[in-house]
Amino acid sequence: MQYKTKGYKIFTVFNYTFLSIFALLCMLPLIHIFAVSLSGSAAASGNLVTLWPVDFTLDAYEKTIGNSNFLRSFGLSVVRVVLGTAISMGVLLCAAYALAKDDHEFKGRKIYMWFFVFTMLFNGGLVPTYILVTNLGLTDTIWALVLPTAINAFNLILLVNFFRTSVPKALEESAFLDGAGHFTIFLKIYLPIAVPAIATVTLFTMVFHWNQWFDGMIYMTNEANYPLQTFLQSIVVKKDLSNIADPETLRNMSQRTVEAAQIFITALPMLIVYPFLQKYFVKGIVLGAEKE
Amino acid sequence: MEVKDTAIKESHMKAKLKLAPEKQKNKKRKQKWAFRNNWPLHVLLIPGVILALVFQYGPMAGIVMAFQDFKPWLGFFGSEWVGFEHFRAMFEFDYARQVIWNTLIISVMKLITGIIVPITIALLLNEIYRMKFKRTIQTVIYLPYFLSWVILGGILIDILSPDGGLINNVLGLFGINPIFFLGSNEWFRSTIIMTDIWKETGFNTIVFLAAITAVNPNLYEAAAIDGANRWKQTLYVTLPAMLPIIIVVGTISLGNILNAGFDQIFNLYNPLVYETGDIIDTYVYRVGLIDGNFSYGAAVGLFKSFISLILIVIGYRLAYKYANYRIF
Structure with a gap:
């Protein structure tokens, strides 16, 4: 590079070292927990494990996979991600198509837009929302997890902005002149053009649903209905083992290695899709920034 | 957007002035056609409107419980009306004041570190010319x-x-x-700030890095010709170029000043550190849902939503004024 001064060279050495250490510190906790999950339980509870498994064993994973509560919660989370994302995307895309029209093309657009934007500015708060969902009889059903969050104004605006900036007006108008209706234009022109934006928002929504735990905790009264993150929260964070009657399971659950294995398996889907996530989230940020 | 809107309005006004009687008839027909043509748009909006009406506006209507002595078995119409009683109780209660104070301290510290740390990392990453190394670091710090x-x-x-x-x-x-x-109350807040940096730095770094890469390279060349070294270039070219995005991030965060991070605190705190770590959201959860003081919980929640509404509006106004940022 053109900066060959001595000072800059020293800075470069410092820079590489500093960034490497910073990144390493970010990774260490994850590596540690992974090492613990692969270690013998005696070594783990004796605090002998740092970053490499001691007395390597897959025991903790066997116990986790063999735990029917864990598996049921895992399955529920998968269902929740699929159902929640499908509903949310369906609703968002339909609304975004309508709101992508210009104000003079679609009378009332402004009113609809403010109707949705207002939900970003103000909300009823936790207690009224809880009372509402309970009164609607959604407690202990999957609908309590997917419906209240289905319409997200941020994602809606992101899609609207994308539609408005990337669908050529001329293409749309010529399709209208050829006699195409709104539904045809929506399906045949808007959706294919918006694939990158749709992929981004779909990933946003999937990550949100996989990671969401609080609604499971307040709306599910029966532990059998806990999605995975809520299950993990109750076992590892809250340490509420009172609902497990079987002493054998109880002993396994409270083991440090098993906790580590459960944490790791819960994080695993994120780690697998992470390369895609990174690519699309960066795109999403850029999409979000294109606001003119 | 705004410019466009006013342009449209102006053209409409001009059109109105010019309209002759027979043209007005024509315009009416056109409007009717437009409405008939647009019914699918209204239909497409129905699911979204219903969901928002029920799950976003429904709880807003439920806020009346903050002014009642709400009992679930009596409902909204049977519960006794108490006016601002719960708000008065909140302000007179030392613990509630402590909780608001904790919330402010934690979120302001997060706001400051959430801007300074990622900008530093982004500037340092910008000085790395080995693309593989740069990408690896980004990937690793973004993961949490x-x-x-x-x-x-x-x-x-x-x-x-x-x-x-x-x-x-x-x-x-x-x-x-x-x-x-x-x-320990001595360590809890610092631990919260440090762990927040761990989780959030990667994301914010990418936002700022995008702003840095958008800087016109000619500016650096011009600065170099004027004898500015790399440090001076960073101070006088890069940072000023990043100012708009810094302003946007800062002002938009204003609306989050009463959100000190429920998910994080709830999963890390315990009764030992309520004194320094209990925030509005965790307090509302415990008082409202665990203890069943629905009305008091709703009142504290409303206090938060109301202040946040004001701050969000101010934040967006500032972002528009100083960085020309609009969300739609």
């Missing part, structure tokens, strides 16, 4: 952002444990006595 606070909380409780956790083991090597990071 995608993990929930349940997972990160589980990991942190393990490694921060005073009873042989990884961190205390390392500190022990230097002869430092075990620190109860999550159980």
